Amino acid sequence: MSQEAMDSYDEFLELEMEDMDTLDGELLPDQDMLDRKLYFRELLRLQAELVKLQDWVQATKEKVVIVFEGRDSAGKGGVIKRITQRLNPRVVRVAALPAPNDRERTQWYFQRYVSHLPAGGEIVLFDRSWYNRAGVEHVMGFCTDEEYEEFFRSVPEFERMLVRSGIRLLKYWFSITDEEQHARFMSRIHDPLKQWKLSPMDLQSRVRWERYTHAKEAMLERTHIPEAPWWVVQAVDKKKARLNCISHILDSMPYQEVEREEVVLPERTRHPDYVRHPIPDSMYVPERY
Structure with a gap:
């Protein structure tokens, strides 16, 4: 295996190690953990399909918006x-x-x-x-009841307008216990x-678990529209959630593989009078490794 391929593989593993759950230095047990070989194989396969999706979006000038919502630590970032x-x-x-600044708080909410x-x-x-207005802003009292209700009146029309303009809109809620x-x-x-x-707001979400539940239920019920439906991702198992969500995104797009012209690396041009100037040793980063 080439060094370049090994570096790519190491980068892949580093990202996975970063996301492992530990407690006092010990890995947390996960009885339902997806088989690691299957997970890595499927993730790499799906990422290859995402590259094809990206090429298709570029070639066809499609516009895509994907919304990720869920409780704190639900796995959206992962x-x-x-x-x-x-x-x-x-x-x-x-x-x-x-969070919006003072000026943004005076703007049209969606601006x-x-x-x-x-x-x-x-x-x-x-x-x-x-x-955010249907969740944290409502639960934490950062908006008025009138602003909250106006949001529910406005958001279906806002999203229908996005879809009519040619934007492909997907909305995912990551669900954990x-x-x-x-x-x-x-x-x-x-x-x-x-x-x-962890932020102070995250810690408050534990105290207000039930209020967040009611807010989530109202949000899903009042903003699940045919033009932009909600999709719920079972996210207790992080690995399954990632594969299921990426797979669904791909299934939701009518993308096709875009043919590329064969790339041929040209020979480097060399000139006999070219002289590479030395760089002073003091400019180099110390090689500690």
């Missing part, structure tokens, strides 16, 4: 990482918006999301989206590499 891992960031980009919508030949993945979220939060608390993922 599937987004696997989708984008082998794709061109100029074609496939992630929109993960922070700051509109600026992130795709042009032709682009795919945008929303790591949380305008559905109370027990699974508790285990994942404990993993983050005990793992220094993951503690940054």
Whole structure:
């Protein structure tokens, strides 16, 4: 195996190791864990199909929006990482918006999301989206009851407008149990590499579990429309959730493989008078490894 192929394989494994759940340095048991060989084989196969989807979107100037919603630690970021891992960031980009600033709070609610919508030949993945208003904003009291109800009046028309404009819109809710979220939060608390993922808002979501449940149920019921239906991903098993979600995305797109011209690497041009100037040793990064 070439060094380039080995480096690619190592990169693949590093991403998987980063996402392993640990508690006090020990791996958490997972009786339902998908067979690792099957998981890696299927993930690589699906990522190859995602490359074909990307090429098709570029060639046909399609516009694709995929919304990822779910409770904190439900696995949205994990599937987004696997989708984008082998794709061109100029074609496939992630929109993960922070809390609105003072100016944005005075705008039309959807305005700051509109600026992130795709042009032709682009795919945008929303790591949380305008559905913040139906979830965290409502539960935490960051919006009024009137703003909450106006959101439900507006969002079906907003999404129908997106679809009529030619945007392909997919919406996924990642579903986990109370027990699974508790285990994942404990993993983050005990793992220094993951503690940054925990915010005060995440901790409050544990206190308000039942209120978030009611908010989720209202959101799915009131915004599940034919033009942009919700799809629920069973996400207690992270690996199965990733494969199932990516597979569904691919099944939802009428993409075809785009034929490419054969690439021939040209010979490097060499000039007899070319002299490479030396770089001072002080400019090099120390080779500690």
